Amino acid sequence: MDSSVYPDLMSIASIHFDVLAPEPAAKLLPQRFKDLSALLIEKGMIEEAEVELSIPRNALETELRAVYLETYEELPPVDPESMRVYRLSVDVHAKASLNQVAMLYSRLLTPPASLPNDPVALADEEQFEQPAPYPWFVNIEAKR
Secondary structure, three states: OOOOOOHHHOEEEEEEEEEEEEHHHHHHHHHHHHHHHHHHHHOOOEEEEEEEEEOOOOOOHHHHHHHHHHHOOOOOOOOHHHEEEEEEEEEEEEOOOHHHHHHHHHOOOOOOOOOOOOHHHHOOHHHHOOOOOOOEEEEEEEOO
């Protein structure tokens, strides 16, 4: 159903991504999220979006560090001590599913996998997954 015809179907939410990253990488994220927001507005999936980068007080830093060290147990590409948790918040008026919109934003934090054309090989899709350069958690806070 079209949310312009049924305005109550519009979902207003804050999508929060907590990312353990070094400062230079974190500072690049807001523009990437703004660029994606512009595309999603153009495609009619969201009506508007506001992006903000902050340092959260209530982050799951211990868990994010554990994920990072587990992912890169041998030789982490970035010294974990040079990283901190940043929160990237996107306040969005979504016309599409909030989960779908959040998953589209999450693709900016996860490298694409190279998938074969072989359906049998794709049955074990986990073997093609690439680790995210920086661990992250997402939380969706619905406004109505």
